[in-house]
Amino acid sequence: MVGIILASHGQFAAGIKQSGQMIFGEQEKVEAVTFMPDEGPDDLHKHLEDAIAKFDPDDEVLFLIDLWGGSPFNQANSIYEAHKDKWAIVTGLNLPMLIEAYGSRLSMDSAQDIAAHLLDAGREGIKIKPESLDKVTKPAAQAAPTTSNAGQPGSLEYVLARVDSRLLHGQVATTWTKTTNPTRIIVVSDSVAKDDLRKNLIKEAAPAGVKAHVIPIDQMIKIAKDDKHFGGQRALLLFETPEDALRAIEGGVPLKELNIGSMSHSVGKVQPNKVLAFDQKDIDTFHQLEKDGVKFDVRKVPADHAENMDAILKKAQDELNAQK
Template sequence: MTMDIRLARIDSRLLHGQVATVWTKTVTPNRILVVSDKVAKDNLRKSLITQAAPPGVKANVITIKKMLAIYTDPRFDVFKTLLLTENAQDMAALVKGGIDLSKIGINVGSLAYQDGMATLTDAVAVDQTEAKALRYLASDAGLKVTIQKVPGDRQIDVLPLLDKNQL
């Protein structure tokens, strides 16, 4: 067996109000795993993320390497996981490393705008690197990659938006 991943979400804000309340009610995880080499080295951010977990759900911040190691470890089969990455590159690294998201696809919540980025939706902006990683996930890995802030919103396929913006 492998870990039960209920939602794989890319969100530059990581664990915030919408994730802690609305998404956890929808996917009923018992564990939130924030996977980021950068955040795992930042004790302040790690502390804030673990404190933001809703009641009854434990949050951990781990590296990509650690996630790949525990994914198939039977000791973690009890995890009903809400998986969060800060960017598409980290999610792509997980998929390349063997994390199977074919049954659930990937949810993109929010990617903050910075100068030089293309705006795909009101909540998602990408540069060339982010676009390349999203295209890998949707095309090369064959995963359903959709933008959706909250469960009640319509899912928007990311590929046509990348094509429209010539990314």
């Protein structure tokens, strides 16, 4: 695995490391190096060397640094020179760049290959509203690649189905899309389909190269029964509630597993862990899904360890019973 050094003036490197973990999960071989006001270049150089020493001797190193020409860059560059055949430095560090670096390590084992890939991610992460202020002419987007069975009936592939009250947000748009590689993200919800503002926000949040849609549950059921217009497409489905997922599955959407990401707390619900809240209807819905043969993968991001859904449901039921 390529080791990553985040280096910055002040605490920026430590902060962006924490932000990246919130979105992509805990990461191995990532070190943050901060250059504080009371330190000199020699202190910074030692911090960098100490961080590198935490990696394996044969690991390649990728430096992600805040500013070209600043002290963190200069000191990293002095170390890089002895390894420039394999190591790499990228400056202008931002969160989209860091998330892309984490995702790239899943399929790339060269620091320089990752570095070259990160340039576009860093630039694409800079957006503006109103869009009319962006005077840069962008090249036409390339069509998403299709598989060899493109155009064949019955070929819509479900790469992930997730219950998440937040729907399309950072963890979905980055980590899950990188690990499942969908061509379409489909929010399946009657309530969201009636809300033009939420629909527009979801479409704007889609990552580059992936189309986002918001459709009612009955429409998803119809598509599942006759998907001849979606040959070669890979779909990531998002449900706001387990009840919506149950209705879709019992209506004919062929899902055998649900990823459980988050369920927001509201009055009358209990919260047996940090991100999942249940009322009695939710618990009964999950039990019915189990009876229907659906398995549960309880993880916020792919790097997390899956939790035991039966244990979570039992704890939620006990807490509800205790309220009576």
